[in-house]
Amino acid sequence: MAQDDASTDSGRTKPTINDVAARAGVSKKTVSRVINGSSLLTDSTREKVQTAIKDLGFVPNPQARALALRRNFLIVLLHDNPNAQTVLNFQKGVLEAIKDSDLALVVRPVERASPTILDDVRGFFEKQRPLAALLLPPISERADLAALCAEMGVRYVRVGSAVLDDDRHSIASNDRDVVQAVCTKLTDMGHRRFGFVRGPQGFRSAAEREAGFLAAMDAAGITHDPSMTVEGNYRFESGIAAGETLLSRSPRPTAIFAGNDEMAAGVVHAARQMGIQVPEQLSIIGFDDSPTASHIWPPLSTIRWPIIDMGRIAAQKLVPDFLPERAYKFPLPDVLDSTFIDRMSIAPPQD
Amino acid sequence: MAQDDASTDSGRTKPTINDVAARAGVSKKTVSRVINGSSLLTDSTREKVQTAIKDLGFVPNPQARALALRRNFLIVLLHDNPNAQTVLNFQKGVLEAIKDSDLALVVRPVERASPTILDDVRGFFEKQRPLAALLLPPISERADLAALCAEMGVRYVRVGSAVLDDDRHSIASNDRDVVQAVCTKLTDMGHRRFGFVRGPQGFRSAAEREAGFLAAMDAAGITHDPSMTVEGNYRFESGIAAGETLLSRSPRPTAIFAGNDEMAAGVVHAARQMGIQVPEQLSIIGFDDSPTASHIWPPLSTIRWPIIDMGRIAAQKLVPDFLPERAYKFPLPDVLDSTFIDRMSIAPPQD
DNA sequence: AAGGTATAAGACACCGGTGTCAAATGCAAG
DNA sequence: CTTGCATTTGACACCGGTGTCTTATACCTT
Numbered sequence: 001m002a003q004d005d006a007s008t009d010s011g012r013t014k015p016t017i018n019d020v021a022a023r024a025g026v027s028k029k030t031v032s033r034v035i036n037g038s039s040l041l042t043d044s045t046r047e048k049v050q051t052a053i054k055d056l057g058f059v060p061n062p063q064a065r066a067l068a069l070r071r072n073f074l075i076v077l078l079h080d081n082p083n084a085q086t087v088l089n090f091q092k093g094v095l096e097a098i099k100d101s102d103l104a105l106v107v108r109p110v111e112r113a114s115p116t117i118l119d120d121v122r123g124f125f126e127k128q129r130p131l132a133a134l135l136l137p138p139i140s141e142r143a144d145l146a147a148l149c150a151e152m153g154v155r156y157v158r159v160g161s162a163v164l165d166d167d168r169h170s171i172a173s174n175d176r177d178v179v180q181a182v183c184t185k186l187t188d189m190g191h192r193r194f195g196f197v198r199g200p201q202g203f204r205s206a207a208e209r210e211a212g213f214l215a216a217m218d219a220a221g222i223t224h225d226p227s228m229t230v231e232g233n234y235r236f237e238s239g240i241a242a243g244e245t246l247l248s249r250s251p252r253p254t255a256i257f258a259g260n261d262e263m264a265a266g267v268v269h270a271a272r273q274m275g276i277q278v279p280e281q282l283s284i285i286g287f288d289d290s291p292t293a294s295h296i297w298p299p300l301s302t303i304r305w306p307i308i309d310m311g312r313i314a315a316q317k318l319v320p321d322f323l324p325e326r327a328y329k330f331p332l333p334d335v336l337d338s339t340f341i342d343r344m345s346i347a348p349p350q351d
Numbered sequence: 352m353a354q355d356d357a358s359t360d361s362g363r364t365k366p367t368i369n370d371v372a373a374r375a376g377v378s379k380k381t382v383s384r385v386i387n388g389s390s391l392l393t394d395s396t397r398e399k400v401q402t403a404i405k406d407l408g409f410v411p412n413p414q415a416r417a418l419a420l421r422r423n424f425l426i427v428l429l430h431d432n433p434n435a436q437t438v439l440n441f442q443k444g445v446l447e448a449i450k451d452s453d454l455a456l457v458v459r460p461v462e463r464a465s466p467t468i469l470d471d472v473r474g475f476f477e478k479q480r481p482l483a484a485l486l487l488p489p490i491s492e493r494a495d496l497a498a499l500c501a502e503m504g505v506r507y508v509r510v511g512s513a514v515l516d517d518d519r520h521s522i523a524s525n526d527r528d529v530v531q532a533v534c535t536k537l538t539d540m541g542h543r544r545f546g547f548v549r550g551p552q553g554f555r556s557a558a559e560r561e562a563g564f565l566a567a568m569d570a571a572g573i574t575h576d577p578s579m580t581v582e583g584n585y586r587f588e589s590g591i592a593a594g595e596t597l598l599s600r601s602p603r604p605t606a607i608f609a610g611n612d613e614m615a616a617g618v619v620h621a622a623r624q625m626g627i628q629v630p631e632q633l634s635i636i637g638f639d640d641s642p643t644a645s646h647i648w649p650p651l652s653t654i655r656w657p658i659i660d661m662g663r664i665a666a667q668k669l670v671p672d673f674l675p676e677r678a679y680k681f682p683l684p685d686v687l688d689s690t691f692i693d694r695m696s697i698a699p700p701q702d
Numbered sequence: 703a704a705g706g707t708a709t710a711a712g713a714c715a716c717c718g719g720t721g722t723c724a725a726a727t728g729c730a731a732g
Numbered sequence: 733c734t735t736g737c738a739t740t741t742g743a744c745a746c747c748g749g750t751g752t753c754t755t756a757t758a759c760c761t762t
Contacts, residue, residue: 014477016748027712032750040710062478063417064748067717072414074455084642088435095460104479106425106457109446126365127413128455236646265646272648291435292646295587295616297623367718378742383720391740415718418747 015056024052035060062102072129073102075318076154078121078145079136080112082234083260085290086307090136090159093311101322106130112139118148125152132156132318134311138203140164157314161205167334171314173305175205175287178338179212180219182285182303183257185340187220189348191255191283194222195246196229197239197267199259209259209287228253232263236292239266247274247282254282254349261286261293261302268296268345279347289341299343306336366407375403386411413453423480424453426669427505429472429496430487431463433585434611436641437658441487441510444662452673457481463490469499476503483507483669485662489554491515508665512556518685522665524656526556526638529689530563531570533636533654534608536691538571540699542606542634545573546597547580548590548618550610560610560638579604583614587643590617598625598633605633605700612637612644612653619647619696630698640692650694657687 017035021028026049033041034049052058066072075098081087094105108124110117125133125148132155139145140158146165149156158164161175186194196213199206210229217224230245232238239258243266246253258264264286268278276282278298286293289304316323317332368386372379377400384392385400403409417423426449432438445456459475461468476484476499483506490496491509497516500507509515512526537545547564550557561580568575581596583589590609594617597604609615615637619629627633629649637644640655667674668683 018748028748029713029750030711033711036750042710045710059474059477061418061748063414063421063423063480064717065750066414067412067418067719068748068750070414070717074457084435084439088439091458092460095458102478104425104457104459104475106455107442107446108455109443123410126410127453129414236642262642262646269646269648290642291587291613292642295613295620295643296647297620369718379718380720380742380744381740384741387720393740396740412718415747416720418749419718419720421747 015058017058017060020049020052020056020058023056024049066129070129071131073104073322074128074130074132075103075105075315076124076128076130076133077105077107077136078110078133078139079107080110080139081136083288083290086288087136089307090134090311090314093308093313094134094315095311096308097312097315097323098319101319103131103319103322110139118144121145121148122152125149125154130154131322134314134318135159137161137205141202141204155318157318159310159314161208163334164204167331168317170334171310171317171332172335173310173338174335175208175305175338176212176215178303178340179209179257179287180215182340183213183216184219186255186257186283186285186346187216187222189283189346191349192222193251193253193255194224194228195249195253195256196224197242197246197256197258197263198229198231199263200231200233203234206259209257213257232259232266234260234262236262236266236269239263240270241266243267243270244274247271247276252276252282255284255346256282257285259287261288261290261300264300264302264345265292265296268298268300279345281350283346283349285346293341294343298345301343301345302341303338304341305338309336366409368409368411371400371403371407371409374407375400411453417480421480422482424455424673425479425481425483426454426456426666427475427479427481427484428456428458428487429461429484429490430458431461431490432487434639434641437639438487440658441485441662441665444659444664445485445666446662447659448663448666448674449670452670454482454670454673461490469495472496472499473503476500476505481505482673485665485669486510488512488556492553492555506669508669510661510665512559514685515555518682519668521685522661522668522683523686524661524689525686526559526656526689527563527566529654529691530560530608530638531566533691534564534567535570537606537608537634537636537697538567538573540634540697542700543573544602544604544606544700545575545579546600546604546607547575548593548597548607548609548614549580549582550614551582551584554585557610560608564608583610583617585611585613587613587617587620590614591621592617594618594621595625598622598627603627603633606635606697607633608636610638612639612641612651615651615653615696616643616647619649619651630696632701634697634700636697644692645694649696652694652696653692654689655692656689660687 017028017031020031062073133149135158137160140160158170160172163170163172198210230242232242256267264284267284271278271282286300286302289302293300293302313332368379368382371382413424484500486509488511491511509521511523514521514523549561581593583593607618615635618635622629622633637651637653640653644651644653664683
């Protein structure tokens, strides 16, 4: 295999751009142009260089490129989302998209409550100089973080339950519409007395889902009593508390929509403690299609949002020019549909 | 604030090592020594330089260092673990440890089944040249991956249910011991007929937990019928199937240990379908303390492994020389204790 | 065939640090 | 007050690419 000195050498140590240049008989700048897909190249030159690259098994050094370009080939996932499954699925989608690229995904949790959050992120950006950032809810709702990205030349996409930015910087699910549609199913079944377990203040998802619920009530001609809306914090325990509150009202609601599955599971728990049968005496719907939803009894009817796809599309919006296969087609959607997963927690009201 | 030209300038563009050198009246190499904590420096020189660094707000450029050192300040998390909560908690621990360092965490899922896994990882290492890698189970069990890390000069730590490597390269939970202890609680309660839902072949955790279970049987003088061990794949559905199998045996087991919470939840599900009361007629114990465990009814007694701590300690073992605060003390442990979380799924047998 | 212009390729400095080795400095001993 | 040696500091090349500007080549025109 050792046909000349250069290739003998290449067996031991990684070939550099200089080795390629020497072998192809061109300058390193020309090799650089080939790597970067410059259009001002003769076909024959390009071929020569590509052959040399292949022969040598040359892989450009990302650190050197990063230094010269003042930009790292990193996508940062900025998040403070408490739902592990959501975060991991989103990661999965992103990683799927960047699989065969030169990019890597770095995770960076941030603290929503921290007063120094902007400085923290700025410091991180200054150090790592990432190419792009992905903002997961709820911090995706912070306009100041998006502005910081823009200011520092970091591309970004904001992920949310509703469109949060212009189409280049946003990917969203249609929470409001899907919740309205699903709650309308319930009114069509004959339910008239509803309880609603809201997500916490400051979460756009909570507001969107509530808006969808209210719209369904409106459409069915039902006046929703505000005292039948209870606020939780998206966690199981708050669902129990909310369930206890709502189910001790008289008359009792026959259907409860909870802002997410954890809280819905809490409501189921409360119902069991109070001896209320689900779904016969009480219909419950959650949101997320988390593992909990299918593991509890009865299995929860819930709404699955396409979080993996959102991750993939977010990455595609972010760095289309870095992704090898352009198998996807433009324009990329801004809103993705969620789907209703009907399991066993809903039924028509009794009597 | 602008006291001289240099500081005026530093407001616009980031200061470099040259600016610091000029301000401190030393060479850039000396500044470099200060940054890297070289010991052959006069105290007065060090101070001068540190003052200049502080005045200018100088932050070394990681890309440049990466190029010169041929090493990126990246820790890679290599995983193919299906349990989102586990992965995310581990990430959390790692991130906690590297919080104020120059390091970043990048996630890289790998496919256990892929025949090209070694080449994939090698390619990734060649491109990103990470400083270190963290191997999560089950791929942490692959010695060839560890060898690859060693060969490519990537520090690594393997995480597992038992010590998988020497103490510098391993952090483990004590699955076998804790399972033995917990199952002994069950025998002490009076249980004699046990079912065991094993994790899948090829998972060390499955083998360890089984060994612990068997040891407890042994210690209690119980001969465990091998047909009362059923293998699952760590997922809910396989737990249902295993539960159906075990609970249709006659005489029925009065206690079932499942290799993880998902499968335990499946067993609970199967028991309910068959009209068997938990825990009155059947005690069930899981492993992981996943959200599912506390959300189902009855809440599962389970074992919590200290995955966040394992992440933190893994990072500390990996890059002690890069972590700012040496608040932790050596030697770092190799094995961390899991704890039994007693909820409501166990009770003495009815006889 | 000469001149003019568009285009391809190259020379060289530069990104911002670190390694090597030589030079300068400090201090003890003669 | 030298000399000798250990220690501290600096000069300079180098890590492996890219940007800018210049030069060489190719293609048209007249």
